[in-house]
Amino acid sequence: MELSKNFEPAQAEQKWYKHWQNKGYFNSKPDGRKAFTVVIPPPNVTGVLHMGHTLNETVQDILVRNARMSGYNACWVPGSDHASIATEAKVVQMLEKEKGIKKADLSREEFLKYAFEWKEKYGGIIYNQIERLGCSVDWDRVNFTMDDHYYKAVIKTFIDLYNKGLIYRGARMINWDPRAKTALSDEEVIYKDAVGKLYHVKYKVKDSDEYITVATQRPETIMGDTALCVNPTDERYAHLKGKKVIVPMVNREIPVIFDEYVDPAFGTGALKVTPAHDINDYNLGLKHNLEVIDTLNPDGTLSTAAQVYVGKDRFEARKLVVQQLTEEGLLVKVEENPTRVAYSERNPDTVVEPRISTQWWVKMKEITEPALKAVVDGDIKIHPGDKFLATYKHWLENVKDWCISRQLWWGQQIPAWYTKDGNFVVAATSEEAVEAFKKQNITVTAEDLKQDEDVLDTWFSSWLWPVEVFNGITQPGNEEINYYYPTSVLVTGQDIIFFWVARMVMAGMEYQKEIPFKDVYFTGMVRDKQGRKMSKSLGNSPDLLNLIDKYGADAVRFGIMISAPAGTDLLFDEDALNQGGSFNIKIWNALRLIKGWETRIDNTISSTSNTFALEWFDQRLQQVRSEIEKLIGQFRLSEALKTVYSLIWDDFCSWYLEWIKPGFKQPISAEVYQKTVNYFEQLLQILHPFMPFITEEIYHLLKEQTDDLCVKQYPENNFQPAAILKTGELLKQVITAIRDARNKNQLKPKDTIQLQIQASDPASYQIIESILAKQVNAEQVSFTTETVSNAVVVAVEKDKFFFTSNQEVDKTALKAELEKDLEYQQGFLESVMKKLSNERFIQNAKPEVVAIEKKKQADAEARIKTIQESLNNL
Structure with a gap:
C-alpha cells in the first residue's frame, strides 16, 4: 500500500478511537490483575472544557495508558458535576435571554426540567471533547453527581453525619452572594487587593453638642449600627462611659461600648459596630449583647430595616448616603484606603456580603484529623510535595466549620422536614420523617410537612466521588469498591486543594476507613499570554475542538504537555502545538523512509558494517525506557515527553537512521531492516501514552500486526549501562564538530x-x-x-x-x-x-x-x- 505524503489526524483519530472502543480496551471489570484506578475530576456542566481541563485529562490519559500497557487492570471513571451555583446561574440567564422566563415564574420542578436539559446538552459536549482528545475512559462507567444512586448517597451521608452530631443547623455569619442569592463557604470567596475609600462620619453624642468621628469603608451600612466602640485605654473617649450617640440619617440611639478589640491608632480610634454586616462586629455584638439589624435584602438592595433608600442597590445606596451625609454636614473627609475586597468564586464580578443567616454546617475538627494524619504520615503523597504539602497542612490545621446549605433549586435538596410551628427532623423521605416525629411524641402526616428549600453545597456531593462512583455509599462493601478503592492517583488543579482534595480524604477516611488515593498530582494552572488563568468565565481559552481540528489531537496533547512541568503554571502558546505537528511530520517521514527500504531488502548481505549502530541504539533505547519509567513514576511527565522526543527526533531519526541508511538504490541487510522495524515499534510503544493516534496508525502501517499498540505490553527491561553508549556519544560529538568545521x-x-x-x-x-x-x-x-x-x-x-x-x-x-x-x-x-x-x-x-x-x-x-x-x- 502506498503511503500518503502526510499524516492525516482526523481520519486516524476517528478510526482508532472507534476501534479501541469496539474492542473494549477501555472497559474494566474486577479480575486477578492489580487495579490502576483513576477518577476524573468531574468538570462542571456549565459549558465546555478549557485548556486547564485539556492538560488535566491529558495527564490522566498518559498515566492510564501507561498502566494498561504495564499489565494493570486500568480503570478510568469519567463523569461530570452538577455545579449548583454556576449551573443554576447559567440556566437562569438562558431562560431569561432565550425564552423570556424568570426563575420566579417557575415551580421548582419546572426549573429542574430545564436544568437537566442544560446538563444533557453541555454534558454531551464535554464528553465529546474528552473522546476527541483520545482519553481512554471507561464510558460504561459515566457518573453524574445528580444520578439517582449518587443523589441517594449524598442524602444518606447527610443523615449519617447529622445523627453523629457532625452536622447542625444554626444562625451564624456567612458569606452571601447577592447575585446567586445564596450562602458561600469560606473557600468560595476570592479576595482581591483594591484601593477603597475611608469615609469619616460624625456621630452626635446624645444630649450634647459633641460629635464623635468614625471612619468607615461602607457608609451604606450605617443604618444597621447598634453601637459605637472605643478602646477602654483611649483617654480621648473616657468621658463617654454610659453615653449614647445618634446614628446619622435614622436618628437611632446606640450605646458607646468599650472593648480592647478596637485599635486606637486606626482611623479615629472609634468604631461603628454593625453586627449584621461584619464578622468582627458580629462577634463584638455577641460579647456585648447588641441588637442585630440586617439592612440588606438577599439581592443586595437595602431592606426596610434600613429605613432610607429602601430597594436601592447597595452600591447606589452608598453614593446616596455619602451625598446626604455631605448635605447634612456629617461627612468630615474622604481618603483613599488600601483594602481587600471579597468576590464570589462562582460569580467573579459579584462582591460578597457578610450576612447573618440560618444555615446547615459540618463540624470540621473531628473529621479533619484523619485527613491531616494521612498526608503528614506519607500515606498519601502529594506531587510536587515541597510546594503543596505545607498549604494542605495549613488549611487543615486552621479549618473552620463548613457551611453546606445553598439557597438554590439545582442540587440535592436537604433532607430536613418541618412542621408549621418550626419543629424539624432529618430523614430521607416524608414518610420516614413522620415516624421520626412520632418518636418525639409529635403526631403529623406527610402532608403536614414541608421539606427544607435549600440544596447542599456542590462539594458536599463531590467529596464522595472516589467512593460513590463504585457505589461505596449506597452499596457498602460491594465487589467493585473492594477492588478499585483506594484509587491509584488523583490528578487535579492546585486551586481546589481545599474544596475537593482535602474533603475527599475526609470522606474516604470516614466511610471507607481508608485513604481515597495514594498519590495526588497537582498540575499547574494554564494561563493566557496575559498571565490570567484560563476559564470559561473569562472566555480566554481557545476552543479545544477547533484546536484538534486544526492541529490534530496528538499535536494538542504534545503542545500542552511539553510546556507543563509538574505544579508549575504555564502560559499557553499555540506555537507548542505547531511543534507537536512538526513532530508528527518527523515520525511520519521516518515511516516513509523505512517503508521505502522494503523493496531493497537482501538476505545475503551481512550486517557487520552496521553492528555498532545496531548495538548502540539497542542500548540507548533500553536506557531511555528506564529513564521514562522512572520519570513517569515521579510524575515528571513533561520531562518524560521531552526525553522520548529527543530519543526519536535526535537519536533515532538524526543519528541511527543516517548511520544505517543504504546508499542510493543500494540494498539493505534483512537483519538491519528487521531490527530497525523492531526499534521503531518500541519507540512507538514508548510514545503511545503521550500521542496515541499517530503511534497506533504507524504501528499498523509499519508491518502487518496481530495486536494493537493500545494494549501491547511493555517488554521486560533489565538495562545495564555499557561502554558502547559512551562511544556513541563520542561519535556524535566528533561528527558534529567536523561538520561544523567543514561549514x-x-x-x-x-x-x-x-x-x-x-x-x-x-x-x-x-x-x-x-x-x-x-x-x-x-x-x-x-x-x-x-x-x-x-x-x-x-x-x-x-x-x-x-x-x-x-x-x-x-x-x-x-x-x-x-x-x-x-x-x-x-x-x-x-x-x-x-x-x-x-x-x-x-x-x-x-x-x-x-x-x-x-x-x-x-x-x-x-x-x-x-x-x-x-x-x-x-
Whole structure:
C-alpha cells in the first residue's frame, strides 16, 4: 500500500478511537490483575472544557495508558458535576435571554426540567471533547453527581453525619452572594487587593453638642449600627462611659461600648459596630449583647430595616448616603484606603456580603484529623510535595466549620422536614420523617410537612466521588469498591486543594476507613499570554475542538504537555502545538523512509558494517525506557515527553537512521531492516501514552500486526549501562564538530576530505571508523601521532582531528570565524575560572558539581589550543 505524503489526524483519530472502543480496551471489570484506578475530576456542566481541563485529562490519559500497557487492570471513571451555583446561574440567564422566563415564574420542578436539559446538552459536549482528545475512559462507567444512586448517597451521608452530631443547623455569619442569592463557604470567596475609600462620619453624642468621628469603608451600612466602640485605654473617649450617640440619617440611639478589640491608632480610634454586616462586629455584638439589624435584602438592595433608600442597590445606596451625609454636614473627609475586597468564586464580578443567616454546617475538627494524619504520615503523597504539602497542612490545621446549605433549586435538596410551628427532623423521605416525629411524641402526616428549600453545597456531593462512583455509599462493601478503592492517583488543579482534595480524604477516611488515593498530582494552572488563568468565565481559552481540528489531537496533547512541568503554571502558546505537528511530520517521514527500504531488502548481505549502530541504539533505547519509567513514576511527565522526543527526533531519526541508511538504490541487510522495524515499534510503544493516534496508525502501517499498540505490553527491561553508549556519544560529538568545521571552511556536503585522527586510544575509533567516514564524507581515514600541518584542526575532549581537502578555502573568512570562536571560548573559560577561584563555591558545592566545572575548564582549554593551532596553520 502506498503511503500518503502526510499524516492525516482526523481520519486516524476517528478510526482508532472507534476501534479501541469496539474492542473494549477501555472497559474494566474486577479480575486477578492489580487495579490502576483513576477518577476524573468531574468538570462542571456549565459549558465546555478549557485548556486547564485539556492538560488535566491529558495527564490522566498518559498515566492510564501507561498502566494498561504495564499489565494493570486500568480503570478510568469519567463523569461530570452538577455545579449548583454556576449551573443554576447559567440556566437562569438562558431562560431569561432565550425564552423570556424568570426563575420566579417557575415551580421548582419546572426549573429542574430545564436544568437537566442544560446538563444533557453541555454534558454531551464535554464528553465529546474528552473522546476527541483520545482519553481512554471507561464510558460504561459515566457518573453524574445528580444520578439517582449518587443523589441517594449524598442524602444518606447527610443523615449519617447529622445523627453523629457532625452536622447542625444554626444562625451564624456567612458569606452571601447577592447575585446567586445564596450562602458561600469560606473557600468560595476570592479576595482581591483594591484601593477603597475611608469615609469619616460624625456621630452626635446624645444630649450634647459633641460629635464623635468614625471612619468607615461602607457608609451604606450605617443604618444597621447598634453601637459605637472605643478602646477602654483611649483617654480621648473616657468621658463617654454610659453615653449614647445618634446614628446619622435614622436618628437611632446606640450605646458607646468599650472593648480592647478596637485599635486606637486606626482611623479615629472609634468604631461603628454593625453586627449584621461584619464578622468582627458580629462577634463584638455577641460579647456585648447588641441588637442585630440586617439592612440588606438577599439581592443586595437595602431592606426596610434600613429605613432610607429602601430597594436601592447597595452600591447606589452608598453614593446616596455619602451625598446626604455631605448635605447634612456629617461627612468630615474622604481618603483613599488600601483594602481587600471579597468576590464570589462562582460569580467573579459579584462582591460578597457578610450576612447573618440560618444555615446547615459540618463540624470540621473531628473529621479533619484523619485527613491531616494521612498526608503528614506519607500515606498519601502529594506531587510536587515541597510546594503543596505545607498549604494542605495549613488549611487543615486552621479549618473552620463548613457551611453546606445553598439557597438554590439545582442540587440535592436537604433532607430536613418541618412542621408549621418550626419543629424539624432529618430523614430521607416524608414518610420516614413522620415516624421520626412520632418518636418525639409529635403526631403529623406527610402532608403536614414541608421539606427544607435549600440544596447542599456542590462539594458536599463531590467529596464522595472516589467512593460513590463504585457505589461505596449506597452499596457498602460491594465487589467493585473492594477492588478499585483506594484509587491509584488523583490528578487535579492546585486551586481546589481545599474544596475537593482535602474533603475527599475526609470522606474516604470516614466511610471507607481508608485513604481515597495514594498519590495526588497537582498540575499547574494554564494561563493566557496575559498571565490570567484560563476559564470559561473569562472566555480566554481557545476552543479545544477547533484546536484538534486544526492541529490534530496528538499535536494538542504534545503542545500542552511539553510546556507543563509538574505544579508549575504555564502560559499557553499555540506555537507548542505547531511543534507537536512538526513532530508528527518527523515520525511520519521516518515511516516513509523505512517503508521505502522494503523493496531493497537482501538476505545475503551481512550486517557487520552496521553492528555498532545496531548495538548502540539497542542500548540507548533500553536506557531511555528506564529513564521514562522512572520519570513517569515521579510524575515528571513533561520531562518524560521531552526525553522520548529527543530519543526519536535526535537519536533515532538524526543519528541511527543516517548511520544505517543504504546508499542510493543500494540494498539493505534483512537483519538491519528487521531490527530497525523492531526499534521503531518500541519507540512507538514508548510514545503511545503521550500521542496515541499517530503511534497506533504507524504501528499498523509499519508491518502487518496481530495486536494493537493500545494494549501491547511493555517488554521486560533489565538495562545495564555499557561502554558502547559512551562511544556513541563520542561519535556524535566528533561528527558534529567536523561538520561544523567543514561549514566554516565553506566545504559543501559533496566535497570529500582526508581525515587523520590523533587519539589517546586509536582502538576506540576502529568500531566507528566506517560510520565516521560516511557521516563527514571522508574518502580516507588514518591515524597519526604528530600534528598535521596545513590542515583544519578539530578537538573533541583529548583527541584531535586533522582534515584536508582539495577545495580552495577562503582563508580570510575562515580566520575571522576562528578568531570569533576563540574570543567566545576565552570568555567562557574566564567565567568558569571565576567560579573555580571562588572559595565559597569550592567549599559549599557538591564534589560532582565541582568536577563538572573542572571538566568545563579542561575542555575549554583544549578547544582554545586547537583554535590557536588552526590559526597558526593558516
